[in-house]
Each structure stands twice: as structure tokens, then as C-alpha cells.
Amino acid sequence: MGDRLRFELKAKCTFSRKLKPAEATVEATMAKVAPLLSKGAPRGKEAEAARVTKWSIVGRELRVEIESGRYVRAHDALLRLAKLLGTELGKKHKLGIRKIEVLEYRITLPTEEIPKEAMRELKKLPCKIKAERQAVSLILHDLSEADLRGRVVDRLVSMAEDILARAPARAVAPKVVKKGKPVEHPFREDPFEVSKRLGWINEFPGRGQWIYGAPYTKLLRALEDLIIERVAVPLGFEEAMFPKLIPLEVMQRMPGYLDGVPEGMYYVCPPPREPEAFTGFKQKLKLTKRVAVGELDKALKAPAYVLAPAQCEPFYEIFSRRRVRLEDLPAKLFDRSGWTYRWEGGGVEGFVRTQEFRRIEFVFLGGPGEAVKIRDEVLDKSVELLEELGLGWQLLVATPFYMREGGIEADVSDSSKVATYDLEVALPYKREWLELGSYNVHRAKFVETFKIKEARGRELWTGCCGFGTTRWVAGFLAQHGFEPSRWPELVRERVEPLPQVPRVVE
Numbered sequence: 188m189g190d191r192l193r194f195e196l197k198a199k200c201t202f203s204r205k206l207k208p209a210e211a212t213v214e215a216t217m218a219k220v221a222p223l224l225s226k227g228a229p230r231g232k233e234a235e236a237a238r239v240t241k242w243s244i245v246g247r248e249l250r251v252e253i254e255s256g257r258y259v260r261a262h263d264a265l266l267r268l269a270k271l272l273g274t275e276l277g278k279k280h281k282l283g284i285r286k287i288e289v290l291e292y293r294i295t296l297p298t299e300e301i302p303k304e305a306m307r308e309l310k311k312l313p314c315k316i317k318a319e320r321q322a323v324s325l326i327l328h329d330l331s332e333a334d335l336r337g338r339v340v341d342r343l344v345s346m347a348e349d350i351l352a353r354a355p356a357r358a359v360a361p362k363v364v365k366k367g368k369p370v371e372h373p374f375r376e377d378p379f380e381v382s383k384r385l386g387w388i389n390e391f392p393g394r395g396q397w398i399y400g401a402p403y404t405k406l407l408r409a410l411e412d413l414i415i416e417r418v419a420v421p422l423g424f425e426e427a428m429f430p431k432l433i434p435l436e437v438m439q440r441m442p443g444y445l446d447g448v449p450e451g452m453y454y455v456c457p458p459p460r461e462p463e464a465f466t467g468f469k470q471k472l473k474l475t476k477r478v479a480v481g482e483l484d485k486a487l488k489a490p491a492y493v494l495a496p497a498q499c500e501p502f503y504e505i506f507s508r509r510r511v512r513l514e515d516l517p518a519k520l521f522d523r524s525g526w527t528y529r530w531e532g533g534g535v536e537g538f539v540r541t542q543e544f545r546r547i548e549f550v551f552l553g554g555p556g557e558a559v560k561i562r563d564e565v566l567d568k569s570v571e572l573l574e575e576l577g578l579g580w581q582l583l584v585a586t587p588f589y590m591r592e593g594g595i596e597a598d599v600s601d602s603s604k605v606a607t608y609d610l611e612v613a614l615p616y617k618r619e620w621l622e623l624g625s626y627n628v629h630r631a632k633f634v635e636t637f638k639i640k641e642a643r644g645r646e647l648w649t650g651c652c653g654f655g656t657t658r659w660v661a662g663f664l665a666q667h668g669f670e671p672s673r674w675p676e677l678v679r680e681r682v683e684p685l686p687q688v689p690r691v692v693e
């Protein structure tokens with residue numbers, strides 16, 4: 188069993204008359220079909236294109252077996268082959284194709300031990316599932332030409348890939364690969380409790396939301412500015428502003444969100460622009476002085492957006508269904524324009540796990556080597572900044588399924604094989620670590636879902652690095668405490684004097 192996605196099909200093409208007299212033409216066509224079956228595969232990935240492994244003639248039928256990897260999948264190759272045969276045999280022998288059928292189709296996905304839960308989900312797919320050593324096969328029978336053209340197989344494969352991609356994320360624990368020098372900080376309190384006491388943050392009726400006061404905000408801005416000055420600017424990232432209201436059709440192209448954690452985001456329902464639709468609601472409000480949620484529900488339309496849970500969604504949309512040239516890349520942008528939203532439900536915790544949080548999102552598009560290099564540079568600069576801030580940190584590798592090729596675990600000494608690094612800071616008050624951000628290379632996954640094309644068919648990769656700046660503040664305060672005279676100079680010079688908080692008489 189190899190380490191790659193594999194497609195194997197057995198098909199028959201039924202012609203209008205007996206094929207025997209045309210055998211030489213069939214043979215000649217088969218001999219020249221190879222380039223057609225690898226056309227469109229990215230350069231260097233030709234080995235993952237399709238090839239005919241066997242064919243024979245039985246009466247009016249041509250029996251054919253085709254094998255492929257991810258690029259130019261076997262069923263697409265079959266349609267191309269059928270078209271070519273139709274033309275050649277039509278010209279020379281007046282033979283036409285009457286029917287194309289796939290008798291058996293086996294698609295093999297590489298994976299490790301499949302967790303029970305994933306297996307249960309796989310078994311709900313409309314095909315036969317067979318677990319093998321380090322692989323799982325989807326087996327289909329009797330597919331019509333309409334099934335093939337309707338992309339049934341491709342959708343089935345991506346559903347199976349998504350199930351597998353989600354499962355090991357829970358099963359495989361992240362692993363610490365690097366650690367900063369130990370730093371001793373005497374501060375031992377929970378910065379969240381201290382912030383509330385000092386009025387740096389204020390309660391808000393929304394669960395998992397806070398009103399961040401002036402001293403907190405000044406510190407957050409100082410850290411954000413440092414991230415931009417020390418990471419974004421030297422690496423040539425330019426600032427952009429991305430929408431935070433994301434239409435469902437854009438969100439649908441983000442792997443792992445609507446299809447993975449639909450329970451983890453906010454949905455937005457636009458109202459109709461008709462005042463009459465709200466008459467009942469307004470009347471109840473006047474009469475009862477209470478918000479009649481039921482009336483509101485009647486007036487609103489179905490959800491059409493989510494509030495950005497990833498913050499990089501709009502970046503890929505810039506290139507979606509368009510062509511770029513590798514020579515014009517990499518494209519490197521960052522967005523610091525707003526909040527990111529996640530519905531954490533009951534999982535909220537202090538100011539480190541909230542429903543809305545600040546993030547600076549770095550995003551990039553380039554060639555495979557380039558994407559990895561950019562991600563690594565952003566990571567290195569982030570670590571340098573943490574050191575300069577005098578913070579204790581550690582780095583972890585978290586590897587999703589589609590990056591783990593062949594072996595049991597990715598080779599962590601080679602960063603091109605690492606999909607995600609998580610950077611964490613120490614929280615001395617509870618002797619734990621807090622994730623500040625993740626540094627991702629998505630390979631071609633987003634390029635595929637957003638249909639981004641390279642002018643000469645060369646491979647493109649994307650990546651993103653999120654700086655959870657509210658968490659940078661939490662980590663900073665947890666280690667350095669609240670006394671600016673004990674803070675590192677490069678922060679102090681930016682925040683002093685700290686603003687006063689409004690006084691409230693109880």
C-alpha cells in the first residue's frame with residue numbers, strides 16, 4: 188500500500204457494432220493516449236496522473252482498466268479516453284459509443300489507525316468501506332456516465348478525506364519540539380482576576396465577552412504594533428482589511444469549517460427591508476418592554492453569513508477562480524482589522540477562551556517551497572519577539588492527516604512536512620501553557636477548494652499564521668504582572684503613562 192490517494196477502475200464502453208474489425212485502431216489509440224491522460228497534472232506530479240493498465244475487446248464492448256493518483260483521476264481519464272476513441276473509431280470505422288459504465292471503482296485513501304468514530308462516519312457514506320493496513324478503501328459498483336460527469340466520485344472522496352482529517356486531530360497529541368530558555372517571573376496571580384479588580388476589563392452581559400478598558404487596550408496595541416514592526420514589516424507583509432461577515436458560499440470553500448465544526452460559529456440572519464415585517468415585534472416591545480425573540484424569529488430571513496471564525500477566508504477569495512503566475516508570487520498580506528468570532532458555548536474561560544477575540548492574521552500564497560519558507564520565517568520572528576519580551580515559550584507540532592504520508596508520524600526535523608506549529612507561552616499561575624497562535628501550511632488544499640489556477644499548471648500552496656493578540660496580552664500579564672516598572676523597556680516606552688480607568692462609585 189502506497190502513501191497516496193489511489194483510484195482504480197474497471198469499465199466497459201459499449202459501441203454500436205462489433206469492435207474486432209477496428210482492433211488495430213483501438214491499439215493505435217491506446218498507444219498514443221498517455222499524454223492526454225496526464226494533461227493538467229501539476230508539473231512534477233505526472234506520476235499521479237492516470238494510465239490504462241489493461242484493455243480487451245469482447246464483442247461490441249471495450250473492457251478497460253485505469254489507475255491514477257490524485258491528479259487526472261481515473262474516471263476523468265476514462266471520459267477523455269472514450270472521447271478520443273469515439274473520434275478515431277468514428278472517423279475510420281463509423282463506430283459510435285453507446286454507453287460508458289464503470290463496473291467497479293476502488294478508491295484508496297492513505298491513513299493511520301482509523302478511530303472507531305471515524306469508521307462509523309465512513310460507513311454512513313453511500314459506498315462499501317474496507318479498512319486495510321494504513322489505508323481505507325471506498326468501493327463503488329455500476330456507475331453511469333451521468334454519475335461520472337456529475338462529480339459523484341470526487342464529492343465522495345472529499346467527504347471521506349474530511350472525516351479522516353478530523354479524526355486524528357483528536358487522536359494524535361501535539362508534541363513539543365522546541366522550548367525557550369527558562370525564565371523566572373515572580374508574579375503568580377491569575378491576570379484575569381487582577382484585570383477585573385483593577386478595572387482593566389469590565390463585565391459585559393454577553394457570555395465570553397469583555398469590555399476591554401484603556402490600560403488593557405494600550406498594552407494590546409503596543410504588542411500588536413510590535414508584531415507588525417518585528418514580524419510583518421521585515422518579512423514584507425502588507426496590511427489589508429478583510430470582511431468579517433462571511434457569506435455562506437465563501438465559508439463553504441474553507442475545508443474543516445462548515446463541514447467540520449458548524450457548531451463552532453455564529454450565523455447571521457439578514458432582516459427583510461420591510462418595516463411591516465416588524466410590526467408585531469415592535470408592538471410587543473412597546474407593550475411588554477421585553478424583546479420578543481419569537482416575533483423577531485418570524486420576521487428574520489434564513490442565515491446567510493457567518494461571523495469570520497478563521498479571519499483568512501477573504502484572502503483566498505481574491506484569487507478564487509482566477510489565474511496567477513508563480514513569477515508574480517508570493518502574495519503576503521496581514522489583517523489586523525477586527526475581531527474573530529467563535530461560538531465556544533459553555534467552553535469559555537476568563538479572557539483566554541472567549542467568543543470574540545483579537546487576532547492579526549498573516550496569509551500567503553506561493554510555490555510549495557516558498558510557502559513553507561514564509562511560514563517558518565514568520566514563526567522564527569515570532570519566537571525572537573517573545574524572547575525580546577522576556578517570555579517563556581514552547582513550540583509544538585500538530586500534524587493533520589493529509590500531511591502524514593506513509594509513516595506513523597511526520598518527520599518533525601523537516602519543517603516542509605509539518606502542517607501546523609503551535610506556539611505557546613507559560614502561565615505561571617496555573618503551571619500550564621497557553622496557545623498564542625498557529626502557523627499553518629495548507630499545501631494545495633485551499634488552492635483546490637477556491638479553484639486557484641497557476642498560468643502554467645505549476646503547483647501552488649497557501650498558508651496562514653494567526654497571532655491571537657488577546658492571548659499575547661494574557662501571557663504577558665501572567666508572566667510580567669501589572670507593574671509597568673517591571674515590564675521590558677520596549678513595551679514600557681510604548682504604554683507609559685498608563686491611562687486611568689473611569690471611576691465608579693458603588
Ligand SMILES: [Zn+2]
Nearest residue numbers: 497498499651
Ligand atoms: Zn487562517
